[in-house]
Amino acid sequence: LQVVCQPVLLLAPPGLAPLTLFLPFFLEHLKEKLEEYMVRFSKVRIVRTKKREGLIRTRLLGASLARGEVLTFLDSHCEVNVNWLPPLLNQIALNHKTIVCPMIDVIDHNHFGYEAQAGDAMRGAFDWEMYYKRIPIPPELQRADPSDPFESPVMAGGLFAVNRKWFWELGGYDPGLEIWGGEQYEISFKVWMCGGGMFDVPCSRVGHIYRKYVPYKVPSGTSLARNLKRVAETWMDEFAEYIYQRRPEYRHLSTGDISAQKELRKHLKCKDFKWFMAAVAWDVPKYYPPVEPPPAAWGEIRNVAANLCVDSKHGATGTELRLDICVKDGSERTWSHEQVFCQWKE
Numbered sequence: 001l002q003v004v005c006q007p008v009l010l011l012a013p014p015g016l017a018p019l020t021l022f023l024p025f026f027l028e029h030l031k032e033k034l035e036e037y038m039v040r041f042s043k044v045r046i047v048r049t050k051k052r053e054g055l056i057r058t059r060l061l062g063a064s065l066a067r068g069e070v071l072t073f074l075d076s077h078c079e080v081n082v083n084w085l086p087p088l089l090n091q092i093a094l095n096h097k098t099i100v101c102p103m104i105d106v107i108d109h110n111h112f113g114y115e116a117q118a119g120d121a122m123r124g125a126f127d128w129e130m131y132y133k134r135i136p137i138p139p140e141l142q143r144a145d146p147s148d149p150f151e152s153p154v155m156a157g158g159l160f161a162v163n164r165k166w167f168w169e170l171g172g173y174d175p176g177l178e179i180w181g182g183e184q185y186e187i188s189f190k191v192w193m194c195g196g197g198m199f200d201v202p203c204s205r206v207g208h209i210y211r212k213y214v215p216y217k218v219p220s221g222t223s224l225a226r227n228l229k230r231v232a233e234t235w236m237d238e239f240a241e242y243i244y245q246r247r248p249e250y251r252h253l254s255t256g257d258i259s260a261q262k263e264l265r266k267h268l269k270c271k272d273f274k275w276f277m278a279a280v281a282w283d284v285p286k287y288y289p290p291v292e293p294p295p296a297a298w299g300e301i302r303n304v305a306a307n308l309c310v311d312s313k314h315g316a317t318g319t320e321l322r323l324d325i326c327v328k329d330g331s332e333r334t335w336s337h338e339q340v341f342c343q344w345k346e
Helices: 002-010 028-038 054-065 086-094 164-169 183-193 223-235 237-246 248-252 259-267 273-279
Strands: 020-022 044-046 070-073 078-080 098-107 123-126 132-135 160-163 197-209 297-299 308-311 322-324 341-343
Touching: 054 164, 070 086, 070 164, 078 098, 086 098, 086 160, 086 197, 098 183, 160 164, 183 197, 183 223, 183 273, 223 237, 223 248, 223 259, 237 248, 237 273
Parallel strands: 020 044, 098 197
Antiparallel strands: 070 160, 078 197, 098 160, 123 132, 297 341, 308 322
């Protein structure tokens, strides 16, 4: 709490210090201690939910209670840096239909050391299994001053600022998305396709703790996959097929009712995804082509004796492979790229 709340208030100019809504995700163990600690911050308001809502709906709740001109979303496991807020507000002041993201630095999860993100300024992108990626800024978009904001097709997800009225004009987050996952693509596609834009702002720095594992269980093991399909069916048009070719199990997932989201897209007169790929994310296929050479072999490598699968454990190139419970056998790890191996012919 000290790491998150104090810097948010103390490292912003006094006149811009935000009213902070702290939503503790239905954490039972933080009740009295949290109240006692937060009493020292006059600009912090604690809002509790009656049941676990997950990140997406909790953020929607916070946004509905906020009254400021600009909404700023931050994860709980991050720490803002000096002068983090003015560069974000400046870009929104220039164009209220802009979503802005700080540069996300790395806080080590073991010793909390702070360092710049590898590669520093890069564009947000995605592959066709909907993993978030970062790609170099192309020469066409290089700025005279490297500290200037630059366009980014998609955001990493957790940290951004947006004009409050514009956020609600866009429909906020899709309330049909569950827990977390996919919301960063939904917001990114929506803002670009519906008349706005998105920029990364190098002069705003926020550190983020990248954890080795998720320290809680997701009630529905398929929520991430369901969310990604829901976003794809709402916004990606015929390009959703490239996802299903790589994740055929998605074809049988229910998205829930997306008629309201389709109607919103129609009401806002949003462009199609083909336009997005041509005008905004035109450099993504260079690194992640939607159509790849057909693989000679694809799938899991299973040890028949132990009934375990070869698993990369997200290791770097050259590290040893290990055996683990096979994802297809119904383990909790329902979203895994670590057990899918592919080989192409020369």
